[in-house]
Amino acid sequence: MQKTGAGAPALLTDHYELTMISAALRDGTAHRSSVFEVFARRLPQGRRYGVVAGTGRLLEQLAAFTFHPDEVDFLRRTGVVDDATAEWLAGFRFSGDVDGYAEGELFFPNSPILTVSGTFAECVILETLILSVLNHDCAIAAAAARMVTAARGRPLIEMGSRRAHEEAAVASARAAYLAGFGSTSNLAAGLRYGIPTAGTAAHAFTLLHDDEKAAFASQVAALGEQTTLLVDTYDISQGIRNAIAVAGPGLRAVRIDSGDLSVLAAQSRALLDELGAPDVKIVVSGDLDEYAIAALAAEPVDVYGAGTAVVTGSGAPTAGLVYKLVEVDGRPVVKRSENKATVGGRKTAYRRHKPTGTAVEEIVLTGASAVTADPQPGDRLLQRPLVRGGEPVADLPGLEQSRTHLRDCLITIPWEGLKLSAGDPAVPVTVTAAT
Template structure:
């Protein structure tokens, strides 16, 4: 099967292309911009994620024989357009916020400069990746903040599409999660993987001790034993009896997690397993994690709420044409307005490092950064080729960690409110 990403697009992208090729406007130089008009309800900041995946997808955006045959058979476009598509290679320039950067309403997250024909066909690809990954990373960052330094394991693969599971694991890791249960994410992105057993393994054996004994013999006493298949108190007793006081961890996957964690800690300590960690999972989100902050929990496993964006499954980003042949253009539809012109942005900070505002300005009229200001866009593609400014996943994790330190304390709260900093348009 083809590895091309060219058909991860909408029908109308190609019909627009066909019409533009026919009327002679296809080669007009244009600027397209990705931005979000607003943050999802209740969010104070957004996290940019998916840029690296988008750049990889642009590299693979090729209409080979298989894709051309599909388009010809379905009659999407005419033969002249098919010939143009067969030779398609993106040759334009892309600037954008690096992965791990924060964004706010109106932030010019991505600027695509190319002919109309080359740029318009990338719209759906860009939005499907950036909207998904940024939504997951934004939710994950809130969860990591609520966990206050405790270990976070992404385990939502069974609650989403198989490819979305891999992308979600990457976005969560970027946002500060420690590991993922998804092995494909480990292979593609080098993310640490983690996992031991499910309730089915305990039920397979004649009794709980037999299951624990089998797991310890296979994985060592440092493993994590799932203790809530039957009775948690008895499960913890059996776990320590089988593995000894050097047991790595116990996992609790149901019930009142705060109460059970306290009881588990007391029982483990009384059995001499003072260094055995407590892992909790089961329908956790950032609010549940925050509520457990005072409890003796050492790690969290998060699934459904993470891979669905914890109530905000899309970042609400749009891909709009903002400039044609150097002339700003803008959409004026009610509630769907856009600001014309190619833009850049900088973030102003106090001397202490706290962010004050996002300033968006015309790229043709650059603003001189102040001593504590930081320009936000970096060159990502030049002539269709990646630059040396594209960050690695590890660098993106570090970038987000540093960016969150600059957010005003009020903006890090989980409560509803205005964006953490205002956006000013010049």
């Protein structure tokens, strides 16, 4: 499976991953059986949950993770690796296993959201790519999920592409859709992932024309009345009058992109109703984050357009996930300076629920304790096989399923967990070391 629309992933890797492999190949430790885990030591300041996102993108890139001869040549020529390592890289293909939380699953500090097992060399070589994909996509999905909660069922359009790196923008659109956004402005996300795309018009389109009415007439002529006219280029009230005069009451929506949106939404609604256009919807945009969206809950807004805050993770642009070696040849390993919550050994994770379905605890077990664990009714095993022997397992959930899964998961967390204010993680995680 070749990755669509972006480069080969193997060199999206830190220099030291390959020098470590070089040394480990030479001393034989490269082949030691190893387990690495991805987890977050903490959530971003005050956040109550994390959202697993990016797994689908990661598996796609894992399948394409091979070294092109030009890449190997570059590494050899610049002295990053020696001949033996160059040869190993030229034949590299991941042949290990990956297990992980489903995309769309919630996570909390110390949740082992991804587990990679295989030889040391084949696991460590994936570190940078795995963390890049997950740290980015999880950050965006968590911010987007809070906006979806704040919007209380009103649809959201992701329109932040211009405020993010051009490829990060595509991944952001995917993560926001996963989190419950209804559509994106990003066309590449439409092509690659089948996400519905949407758009209105920019102020430039109005400025291009001789007057606002001419711009509106042109847009309606091309796109039909089921379009959204941007009414705040000059005067908003006049803009709305012009919109209805040109398109009639069958127009889909008007968009307001500036000013005090709560006042303007109410005034615009009143004016539209007065003009006999009660079915024309109101789209608002302009630096909306979860708090601004929540503040508009009582106003007659029909659709939110969110941009910068989504693609920058609304103050937390990276998820703080780390990739740690936890087991070598069956023996748990741990860095001495880690905080006490970090324990070595491969982990098994359950989430425990009340009979009502509310999540009360996440239980992370290691070593022997995992084997002897006695699941209770309402416990849900959080990890599932993703890759076996280097090949993706059959029937991995698609983006739509992951989207549904997140919606279902958010229903299970205690109600405080959905508050936008700063607080503790919604579900405590207990890590129990092997006994």
